[in-house]
Amino acid sequence: MQNIALGTLDKLIIHKIGNKNNGDGVRFSEDLTNFDNIEDIISKLITSNFKFDELHQFHFLPNLELNPVFTFVSSIFDNDEDLNFIDQTKNIGRYLYDKSTHHQIKSGEIVVFYLNDCRIDDEIISGIGIFKSENKETILTIQDEKTKYGLKDVSGMNTHKLDKGCLIFNVDKENGYLIAIVDNTNKSTEAQYWKDEFLSVKTKKNEYLQTNQFLGITKQFVTKELDKNFEVSKADKIDFLNRSVDYFKKHNEFDKKEFEETVFGDSNVIDYFREYDERYRKENELESNDHFEISPQAVKKQARVFKSVLRLDKNFHIYIHGDRNLIEQGTEKDGRKFYKIYYKEEN
Numbered sequence: 095m096q097n098i099a100l101g102t103l104d105k106l107i108i109h110k111i112g113n114k115n116n117g118d119g120v121r122f123s124e125d126l127t128n129f130d131n132i133e134d135i136i137s138k139l140i141t142s143n144f145k146f147d148e149l150h151q152f153h154f155l156p157n158l159e160l161n162p163v164f165t166f167v168s169s170i171f172d173n174d175e176d177l178n179f180i181d182q183t184k185n186i187g188r189y190l191y192d193k194s195t196h197h198q199i200k201s202g203e204i205v206v207f208y209l210n211d212c213r214i215d216d217e218i219i220s221g222i223g224i225f226k227s228e229n230k231e232t233i234l235t236i237q238d239e240k241t242k243y244g245l246k247d248v249s250g251m252n253t254h255k256l257d258k259g260c261l262i263f264n265v266d267k268e269n270g271y272l273i274a275i276v277d278n279t280n281k282s283t284e285a286q287y288w289k290d291e292f293l294s295v296k297t298k299k300n301e302y303l304q305t306n307q308f309l310g311i312t313k314q315f316v317t318k319e320l321d322k323n324f325e326v327s328k329a330d331k332i333d334f335l336n337r338s339v340d341y342f343k344k345h346n347e348f349d350k351k352e353f354e355e356t357v358f359g360d361s362n363v364i365d366y367f368r369e370y371d372e373r374y375r376k377e378n379e380l381e382s383n384d385h386f387e388i389s390p391q392a393v394k395k396q397a398r399v400f401k402s403v404l405r406l407d408k409n410f411h412i413y414i415h416g417d418r419n420l421i422e423q424g425t426e427k428d429g430r431k432f433y434k435i436y437y438k439e440e441n
Contacts, residue, residue, distance in 0.1 A: 101211035112201040147391040150295040151270030202228040226258040305392035350384040
C-alpha cells in the first residue's frame with residue numbers, strides 16, 4: 095500500500111449547489127474563502143475522514159480526456175493561479191449541478207481546496223479536495239445579553255463527519271490520477287451519483303483490490319453456491335470461511351493453487367470453485383490473478399463480514415474459530431438435531 099501524507103492548505107472556495115430537478119439553481123463565490131482561523135479544523139476534517147486503503151482513478155469512455163472533472167482538475171494542476179482556480183471550481187459546481195437530478199439528492203455547499211506539499215511514498219505533489227455538505231448540524235450558542243445569558247440555535251456543516259468528498263493527488267495523470275473517496279449518504283444504487291455520475295471513477299488495481307475481490311468471491315461461493323452441488327452443513331461453511339481468512343492472515347503473498355488446497359482440500363470442490371470463480375469474474379468483468387501481494391487492510395475489512403456464528407433456533411449461538419474436527423453434528427432417533435463439542439479447558 096502506498097504511503098500517503100497530506101500537505102498544507104493553500105486556497106479554498108465555497109459554492110452553493112442545489113438539486114437541478116427541483117430548479118434550486120447554484121450560487122457561486124467570486125472570491126476565495128479566508129480560512130486563517132479554521133485551518134486546523136479543516137485539516138482535522140480531512141485526516142479523520144479519509145482512508146487510503148482503497149484508491150480510485152478517473153475514467154471515461156471512449157477516452158479519459160472526455161471526463162469533465164478530470165479536465166477541470168487537470169487545468170488547476172497545470173495553472174494554480176487564483177483566477178483559474180476560481181473559474182475551474184465553478185465548472186466543477188456546474189457539472190455537479192447537472193448531475194444532481196435524483197429526488198434524493200439534497201442541496202448543499204461544495205468546498206473546493208488546493209493542497210501543497212502532499213507526499214506519496216517519496217514524491218512531493220499537490221492535491222485538490224472537493225467536499226459536499228448536505229446534512230447540517232444544529233448547535234446552541236451562548237449569547238451575552240448584559241443581564242443574562244441567552245441561547246440561539248445555529249445550523250452548519252458537521253466538523254467531524256463528511257457527507258461526500260474526494261481527494262485528488264497530482265500523480266499518475268495518464269491513468270486518471272490517484273483519488274480517495276468518501277460517501278456517507280445516499281447509499282441506494284439509484285442515488286450514488288457522487289462516485290459514478292459526477293466523478294466517474296474506477297477502483298485502482300492494486301493489492302487491496304485483488305485481496306478484497308478474491309475474499310469476496312470466496313465468501314459468495316461458500317455461502318451461496320457450494321451447497322448446490324455438495325452436502326455441507328453450516329458448520330462446514332463457517333470452517334471454510336475461517337480457513338479462507340486464516341490463509342490470508344498468515345501469508346504475505348497469495349497463491350491460488352495453494353489457497354485452494356489449504357482451504358478446500360477436496361479436488362471436486364476445488365474444480366467447482368474454479369468454475370465459479372471464472373464465471374463470476376466473466377459476468378462482473380473482473381480480471382483474474384492467481385498470484386498477488388496480500389493487503390492486510392483488505393483482510394481486516396473482509397474478516398468483519400465472514401460470519402463464524404452458528405445459530406441454533408433461538409436458544410444457542412456457537413462461535414466457531416478453530417478446529418472443525420472438534421465439533422460433530424448428528425440427529426437423535428426422535429428427530430432432534432444436535433452438535434457435540436470437544437474441548438480440553440473451560441475458561
